[in-house]
Amino acid sequence: MGNLYCCYYDGNFKFWSMRINPINFFKRELDILPPHFVNTVVKAHEYELEQIRKWIYENCRGRYSITKDVVIRDGQTRSVTVLGFEEPGDLTLLALSGVAQNFIK
Numbered sequence: 001m002g003n004l005y006c007c008y009y010d011g012n013f014k015f016w017s018m019r020i021n022p023i024n025f026f027k028r029e030l031d032i033l034p035p036h037f038v039n040t041v042v043k044a045h046e047y048e049l050e051q052i053r054k055w056i057y058e059n060c061r062g063r064y065s066i067t068k069d070v071v072i073r074d075g076q077t078r079s080v081t082v083l084g085f086e087e088p089g090d091l092t093l094l095a096l097s098g099v100a101q102n103f104i105k
Contacts, residue, residue, distance in 0.1 A: 028057070030065040030084075037065060037084035038091050042100055044081060052083070055099045062087035 033039060044052065049066065056064055065084040070077055083100070085091045094100055 028063050029053070030063060031067070033065045033067050033082055033084040034086075037086055038088045039082050039084035040091060040095075040100075041069070041071070041080045041082055043078070044100075049081060052094075052100055055097070056083075056090070056094065059097070060085065060087075060090040060093060062090050064090065 042052070053066060063086040065082075067082050067084070069080055069082050071080050083091075083094070085094075
């Protein structure tokens with residue numbers, strides 16, 4: 001699925017273009033993590049999650065989910081956040097960007 005480009009006239013004979021993701025017309029962020037999504041676990045505060053959410057919306061193409069989960073390790077429980085992506089390339093892009101590097105646990 002490619003990106004669409006839209007140009008418009010601003011009255012000064014200048015044309016501006018913007019990238020339009022057709023999937024943005026529908027809800028891209030899901031409330032559940034479907035089994036076919038690739039995912040990673042992060043431990044981040046709500047403010048940091050909002051930064052990650054904004055980055056994902058602006059830079060990734062496919063659907064994604066941000067869900068809460070509990071991990072049991074060595075008898076200890078921890079609350080974590082799971083980021084899931086329908087397109088594996090989106091998870092790769094997030095990892096290579098360094099946005100979530102400080103949060104991936």
